[in-house]
Structure formats: structure tokens, C-alpha cells
Amino acid sequence: MTVSLTVAAAREAGARRTTKRRNLAIRLGSVVALVLVWEICGMLTPRIFLSPFHETVVAFWRLCRDGTLVAPTLSSLSVLFAGLAVSVLLGVPLGLLMGRYVRLNWALSPYVNGLYATPTVALLPLLSLWLGLYIAPKVAIVVLLAIFPIIKNTYAGVATVGHELLEPASSMQASEFQIARYVIAPAIVPFVMAGIRLSVGRGIVGLVVGEFFTAQTGLGGLLIRYASNFRTAEMFVPIFVLVALGYGLTVLVAALQERIAPWKETERDLGQ
């Protein structure tokens, strides 16, 4: 009886492995199909519309080697990190205070929710008028886009610290400060991380828009320069870097969250 069970289990594990491999093969096949389509279309259309795929690969390699990619990437990264840092430094305390003081929440939440629902990119022309054309408006627009998921998620974290976490502490006569330090602060970590994960994507949008319309630095600037010069092979390179950046950062934050807060906490994914 036990022998046939182990055989069955092994067979099932094997079947699972084949499905996994099958899935991987399909995915790979799908991507390869696109690459082929890209290559063929690129050959058939004039260069000003689309270059074949291999030329983009070559261009990517070239831009890496001769360092043209380095400066814009660093510039974009620094603006992004500066914006995210400001968003966290301002957003987390604000979310905490709003969660703690109901009146503050009453006062500020119309504006927080309102701005969160507003397409804040509309404020970019205004910002560039006030803050110039270099770093400041870019960081500002990143902050404007990234800070609201952080505020909302931090607030949600504080608001949902359940009585199951508070009662034991109250029962052991914890002071207000002790509750804040020992119960609330650790409990909201998963929420704050979720907020940061959401704000990365939004921040990148702000970054790119800023780089399009103020001084054209960074990856966005590179992109727009290539596009306006019909360099259809090169123009996909900054796009790929941006995608990799966004995806990479999101995965990183998710991994960090898993590492710091491995327990299953209920978290709400607010916003995009």
C-alpha cells in the first residue's frame, strides 16, 4: 500500500514538473514569436517607423559600452530615489498622525483623497514655472505622484491595528507611548512596504513625465531625443531600462517585505 502511494506521489510531482516546464516553454515561445514579428516588421517598414529587433539589441549593447546610458540612468535613478525618499519621510509620519488623531484625519483627508484622485501630472506645468527646469520640478512631481499611496497605506495600517494587538498591551498596562512603540510601529511595517511598492510605479511615471517636459535629462530625456530624431532602434533602449527598473524595484520591495514581515498580515492594496 505504502509503495503504491510513494509511486503515485512521485508521478504527481513529475507531472507537476512537466507542466511547469511546459508553461515555461509556452512563455518563451510567445516572447520569441514577438521578437520574430518585430524583426520581420522592422525589415519590411522604413527605418523611420521601426527598426528590426536585432538593431535594438545592438544599439543597447553599444550604448552600454560607450557609456551613453550611464549618465541618464544615474540621473533618473537619483531623481526617483530622492522623490521616493521625500515621499516616505513626509508620507509615513503624516499617515501615522492622521491615523492617531481623528480630527487631523477629518481636516486633511478631503485633500489627501482629492489629490490622490487627481491626475497630478496636470500640475507639472505649474511646478516647472515655480521650481525651474532642472531637478526640483522632477523630484516634486515624483513626490506628488508617489506620496499618496504611502499616506493612504500607512493610515490604513494604523487604522486596522486590531484589538487583538491592542488588548494584550492594554491589559499589561502599557502606556500610550509604549503602545505606539511596541505595538503600532511594528504592526504597520507591512502596510508601509505595500505603500512603497505601489508608489514605485507611480513615481516612475512622474519621473518620465518630468523628464519629457522640463530639461530633458535622464532616461526620459534620452527617449524623447531618440524618438524625435527617428532613431527607432535606440529609442526602445531607455524604455526597456525603465521597465526593468520599475519591475526590479517592485520585486525588490516585495522581497524586502517578505524578509522583514514574513507573517501573514492582512494588507490592503490601495491604488495602483
Add this chain to the structure above:
Amino acid sequence: MTAPKLSVDDIHKTFFKPVKNDVIGVPALNGVSLSVKQGDFVSVIGPSGCGKSTLLRIVDGLIQPDQGRILVDGRVVAGPGPDRAVVFQYFGLYPWRSVLRNVEFGLELKGMPQQQRREVALATIAQVGLRGFENHFPHELSGGMRQRVGFARALSLDPEIILMDEPFSSVDEQTRELLQEQLLELWRETRKTVLFVTHSIDEAVYVANRVVVMAARPGRIVEDITIDLPRPRTSGVRALPRFGEIRSHAWEILKRCIREATELGALP
């Protein structure tokens, strides 16, 4: 004559629920009084909504009553204190703290120095049979183990009264029986006064030397049964005819209360 260890004196409590655009009052406890001697093990049973968990929280000071007082050793207590500790149904452990640090938490809040805390915590962890699991985290433990951590935490505080709010209802049947026996053993060792809320009549009769039966709507005590079963309580006790008698007696009372509540149209 010495004052009873715990005295619940005519407690009234109404909760207010927002309903549509208004607020309605839900009476939870109506004139509940109870007296517990030092070293007593008292069970409280009753249907849902009879206020037994509310009563426990009022005794611990987590909720303030509308009327009435709680006295410990003859002194009125108005909030949580070092003389009482709670073991919660939901365990109440902090997921980001290891077992050791969870057990130490209460002592940490009191400002006990690190070395001393550690000693006390390690001792109680061993007492509940979790030696070797000090550095594990709650999510790595089973329900029964987590509850033992909760109990270790309560013991570490060295309270005079231990309040238990349906401590074994989140745990499976077999673990439950083991935990009940462990609990009784620890009670024998430490001689604390225990107030034990449960919805299982079997459990209530098995562990306690007094069973207090509550009814719902409004929450009040309807009967106070002395359990004259022999100690120490082993699993054989459940087979004794006397056990069955007491049990049916309690069940009859409860049934009557539930029926009355249904007739009043106020059943959960």
C-alpha cells in the same frame, strides 16, 4: 474575616451601536455580582451574547462598567493592574516577536531589567512545556502551542488572578484536552485564582470547582453550581455519573434560558 480575592459588585454595562442614522443601546450586563475566594477555579458559561467575555474584560479593567465596581482583596480597581492577567481566545501574540520576547513583553513594559526578564520568561516557558521553542515565531507554532505561549506570558506577570477568555476554543479537540490537564496541573502548582470563561459545558464542569451560569438579554447570572468532583481531575472523571448529573443540570438551565430568549425574539 478576609475579603474575597475577587468581588464583582453589581455590574451594569450597555453598549451603544450605530444603527442607520441613530444609535441603539444593547444591554450587555445587568446587575452581575460574583464573589471568588483565593485559589478558587471558577468557570463561567452561557450562550452567545450573555456578556461573559464583557464581564471578563470589565474584571480586567479593559472596559469600564456603567455601574458597579470590581474589588480585588477588598480594594476597588479601575483599570488593568499587575494583580490580574488575561489569556485571550485569539492568543494575542505579536507576530514580529519570538516566543521568548512575547513572554517577556509584559515585564518589558514594567521596566524589569533584561537579565531578570529573561530568567523569568525562560522559567515560565519551561513550565508550560515549550522549552526549546524560545526563538520560534508565532506563525511557526500550532494553535495549542501559541496558547501555551499566551499562558506563559500571563504567568510571567505573576498575577494573583488569571482571567481566561475561552482560551481553548481556537484549538482542536485533542489538543484541548491536553491543555486542560496542563492548565489544572499549573493551577495546582501555582495556586492562583482563576476565572475561566467558556462555551463548553463539559469543559466548564471538568476544570472548575464552581460553575457560574449566565443568561443573555439581559446578561445576568442565573445559577452558581458547586462542583463536588474529586481532584485531581483526570480523564476518568468525565466518566463518573456525578459528572453527567452536573452536566445535565447545567445544560437544562442553559436550555431554559435560550428558550426564553428565543421567545423574546432576541436570539443570535
Add this chain to the structure above:
Amino acid sequence: MTAPDDAALLAVRARVRRSKIDRFVIVAMTLAGFLSFWEISGHLTNPMFFAPVSEVLIAFWQQIIDPSHTLLSGLVETLAVLVPGFLIASILGLVLGVLMGRSNLALQILDPYVTIFYNTPRVALIPVLLLWLGVGDTLKIVIVVLAAVFPVSVNVTAGIRDISAQFTEPARSMNATEGQLLWKVILPATLPYIMAGLKLGLGRALTTVIVAEFFVSLSGLGGILHAASSTYQMAKMFAPAIILAAMGITIDGLLTYLERRVLERYRA
């Protein structure tokens, strides 16, 4: 029992009413404070950089009653792109999401693209699309679709995968066909997810359409904004911004309200 109860109930009712008034007062006062700050700082700063709220409102009014109706036509232009684009995106996203949710083959083939596109800052695609489609409404509709499709499809797929057997098993055991299953069980069950996806998608679509309009001066509200900024007409810039903000807030509010209504019926 009744007399003290009534008094307590009245007291609680009064407290709830007072806190509602408090809230109203606080909101009103913050608004008043904000507006005063805006007005005063507007007068103190260089008129090239900032305008007080009174001037903004006047300019706003002037632009509304302006016979050439630039603001209104701008709004119409933006909506003319946003609405059809979003409708297409919703339907496409729904179909895509259902396909990927129900068929593993479709999931494996399409998932790489969905993931890539979902993680691309869609504004980065605007220069590329400009190259291919030139300036015009097609460009804007395409970009709106690209922006909104993936949030919708990802959420729908997640919803379908999440729908536990609890929903499909009963229907299957009653011999439901694939079509009936899809229409009567799966889609209603995933409605909350669909709503969440729509909200996300619409927000993204709005942001993207504005940026697209930045590229094409004077078309749509975004275009007006951009044109006004290059001529440093401060007060004129606020009007389209305010309208866009209002649009964003209204749409979000509407969808949230719908979402809540839908969710009400789904409380399991």
C-alpha cells in the same frame, strides 16, 4: 432598568451628534484656512509665479463665459478621447482577463506581455506612438486603451483565479454549461475585482491622456494647460487644472460609490 438606560442613550445620541458637528466645523475651518492662505500668499508673491485664489476664480469664470468656449471645447476634446478609449479598454480588459483566467494556455502565452506592459510607464510609450500614429485622436485613444487595459485585465484574472471552488462546484454539480458558468457564476463573482480594476484603469487613463495632450498643444485640457504655461499666464493655468482635478475626483468618487454598492451585496 429603563430610566438610567434612556438617559445614557440620550447622552450617547447627543455625543454622536456633537461629533458630527465637530467634524463639519473642522472641515469648514481647514478649507477656510487653506483659501485664506492661498489668497494672502497670492498677493505677496510675484504675480508671474502665483495668483491669489480670487484672481484664479475670476479667470476661471472668464474662461467659462468666454464666447470662444476654449475651456469647454477643451473639456469635450479630452472626454471625447477618454470615454471611448476607456470603454474599449474595459471590454478588452474584461475579455483578456477572462481568457487568461480560464485558459492556462492563454495565460502562459499572454502573461509575459501583460506583465511587461503593466510595469511600463505608459507615458514612456507616447513618443513611440507619436512616431507611428502622428498627432491626432487615434494616438490619444490608443494610449488611453493601453493605459487602462492592463489594470482591468490583471484584476479580472486575479479575481477569476481567486474565485474558489465554492462558487463553481455547486453550479457544476447542477450541470451548468461553460457559458452559463461564465455568465451566471464567474462574472458576478468577480464583479468586485472588476470594479477595482476599472478604478485603477481610469485613473491611469486620465493621467496618460493629459500627458499625451501636453505633447499636442491646445488640444484638450492638457493642451490648454501646456499652452498657458508657455505663455506664463498663471491664472489661466489653474482653470484646466481645477477642472481636471474635479474630473478625477468625481470619477473616482462615482466608481468608489458603485464599488461600495456592489460590495454590499457581496458581503459573504
